[in-house]
Amino acid sequence: MFLQQLINGIALGSTYALIALGYTMVYGIIALINFAHGEIFMAGAFVGLLMVGVFKLNIFLAMACAMIFCMIMGVVIEFIAYRPLRKSSRLSAFISAIGVSTFLSSLALMVFGANAKGFPDQAFPSQQISIGDADISTLQLLIIGVSAVLMISLEFIVQKTKVGKAMRATSEDYNTAALMGVNVNFVISFTFALGSALAAAGGVLVGMLFNAVSFNMGLMAGLKAFAAAVLGGIGSIPGAMLGGLLLGVTEVFGVAIGYSSYRDAIAFAILVLVLLVRPTGLLGRKILKKV
């Protein structure tokens, strides 16, 4: 029972973590809460669904297509909706983000209709495996595995590659990074691309996990992932991973011990509790003023 719920929680939490990473990376670099990030996640789920349903691609290829599509989408959103406001107050950029979010979910409503759609059964023929008294589905293992691979790759990019170092430098000090010869506009686009790709993968995985893809799935998932990012310490990449897992696991255990009607409230209750004790989040650093 415990192991079972733990795996359920980790699978759910991994998807929160994948989405939370986009919030935290974008915030870390331009101090913007990208409110449209949830809709990028939703778009990823739809692209994945179309690839599997219409083009009969296998799930991994479909996920790759969703990631590429959303990378472009994230870069375009930043270019159109945020870049012109780079020097304005963060509030204007945030309002622009809310506008993009509303636009995208309305667009999805028009194109795909109001009903949630499911992935076809053959998309990923899930099987149950028993470990002790726990029943674990291969779909959950897929979710955990894919998320782990993506997060390890992200960590590698950020820590070891040249562009990753430029991302860290830019997030510490935008102007000084430029003085070192870093093209900060490119770094910002790259950050949106990475965050959006992770959200897209998250969208496809969540779409399969709940067998539902709908125009408004980005809202609650986005809010919870944002809560996860803040819980872990906004701006901190390991923080977003930890925050996501923690929220997923607590949510699942909360439901298991009988608070299922509070399912969505649990994330925010934990968030409030943690912030009362640690205002910077679990792994957050002192919040620095951004240029």
Next chain:
Amino acid sequence: MLSVENLSVNYGAIRALHDVSCRVEQGEIVALIGANGAGKTTILNTISGIVPSMGGVIAFEGTEITRMAPHLIVRKGICQVPEGRRVFARMSVQENLEMGGFILSSKQEVAQGIERAFTLFPRLAERRKQPARTLSGGEQQMLAMGRALMSNPRLLLLDEPSMGLAPMLVEKIFEIVVEINKSGTTIMLVEQNASMALSIAHRAYVLETGEVVLSGDAGELARNPEVRKAYLGE
């Protein structure tokens, strides 16, 4: 090598620079002195491209760089050590130097650059793996200078390298500035510590509320009674 003509810069409604002209010749150390708020940092930041100008022309080695993006100006051969050092606090000493060599195309060049920085500043070598925030003020200044030198700039812009350092360290830093200059790097040096700056510079400009009020040979300026009164504390 560098020429700045009739440069004007505003921050919103605040006028920071008005009609500033100055130039730097190959091989020189040119000092820019003036009180706090005179506009010294603004000049360097406008040259580096991170502050936009309202009017005027900046040219480097014959090419106009007035509206060029900062990352391209670095590639032209101008690098800045910003005021307050601005090391990347969470990155290690080594990573800070790697960032300085961002425009270098090969890993080999970066490795050579780091070795050169360690020769110039042996203290940094001992602290290679430490996050930059754990360094002392003097060490951070060395790191900031070593970092800027990584890109092999032909013109180095130094913004108040002596700020907040103990007198002994100030002397050491100025010695290194001279050494860097002797090895072929042209230097534009902004300082509030006017006596030190004038003692190592070839020429200097005196800035007051956004305008150049005096300029000339550094030695002559150091003997100028007005300068002595206003900036050398006499």
